[in-house]
Amino acid sequence: MSTEEQIRDVLAQHASLAVDATTVSAHDNLYSLGMTSHASVRVMLALEDAFDVEIPDSYLRKETFESVASIGELLRAICPVAS
């Protein structure tokens, strides 16, 4: 699975989106699609588990998790194997 597919998989399971996570475009705002701050914490935990990383505090802000693309940037920054 590619990084983006893994991200979408995590979102499908944890983001409680109003739409199918596989159809969301890379820059769609996930908060506008129904991801609550509670759900975003579950997404963070699931990303840490899926990619075996710890997300540093400096990335723990709303913008980091607002789209598939921004989560991809986060993972490329902190996870050497993400592509």
Add this chain to the structure above:
Amino acid sequence: MTQTLDGAAVPAVDWPADPVEAARRIGAEVAAPTAASVDAESRFPQETVDAMGAAGLLQLLVPPESGGPGGDLRQAMRAVAEIGRHDASAGMILAMHLIQVACLVRHGTSPALRELTAAVGSRPLLLASATTEAGVGGDVRTSMCAVETEGGRFRLSKKAMVISYGEYAHGVLATARRDPDADASDQVFVACLPPGLRLEPIGDWDVLGFRGTRSLGFQLDAEGPADLVFPDPYAVISSHTMLPTAHLLWSSLWSAMAGAAVDRAAAFTRAGARSNPAAAASSTRLAHLVIRQQRLDALVRDAATQYAAVSDDVQATSSVGFTLAMNSLKVAASNEVAEIVTDALRICGMAGYREGGPYSMGRLLRDAQGAALMVSNERILRNNAELLLVHKGLS
């Protein structure tokens, strides 16, 4: 609505040289002598709100370019404390109004909202807020009602569980879903103003404390120009401005209420020392209590410093670490005020238990209980517990 936004009924204002000094004077001369009847009759503290309006305190946070005196949040915190130490309801009303003004000043960037900011800067208007809603279980970050926009106008119908001093406000800032198709958490903030605002009270306000805030439920129906909807999403307004401002102003009020209780316990102890100096000096209860009060003051001041350092940084204020800190402030300060007032009552004994008299602790004790309930501490702690699953550094 007792007055309308056209301002016909409201007088112009002279800025006080020192708003905190003005608040101190109004606290002592107006809030103190009326606080007992405000509480007993569960009535709006009209005299104190009028005096705060005449002294420019309602405009305190409006910048000079919008006609206000350009006071900062720390001045606002001290003004709220000066009023609140005498009448917690009036202090809470000033706090809640200033929270709305802070949101308006920073996020009200559309023409209609700029006009509202200028109106608030030019005369003493009182803004209320409608963030709670029947059916969402107290979660202010979700809405059921939705803004409907058509032809440059918005319409909103909301069953608000609570609009503090709604009967007396000149305008209400309300949360709602962005549009009828939006998700419950996709919220906007909208200024609801006369003549397009109707408020029908639901129920009554006969409660344990903060009785002067008149926090009834209301059926709110509003319409107006579509640019009364704030351009920023409510999520941004909340994390950047409303949540830190609210927790800081409330905590400042609670700290002042605790200070009022400690003052009474200290006066009682001094009075006792006149007849029995040895016994008064050997009791360390007051000394212990003063430590707690000092700690509470320090907590509030430190949080104000923390916010001042990042208040212009939208990203920093949306960080998990900052949210945790502001939530912790609210929980700690609200728990602490109830405990400090209770301990002060123990020191005063029957003189504190008695209604009326210089050491009476009844009203403070009842008001202090409200602090932990308004935005429930349990809910905030559950949020923090969740955030701590991802946040690493606690220093």
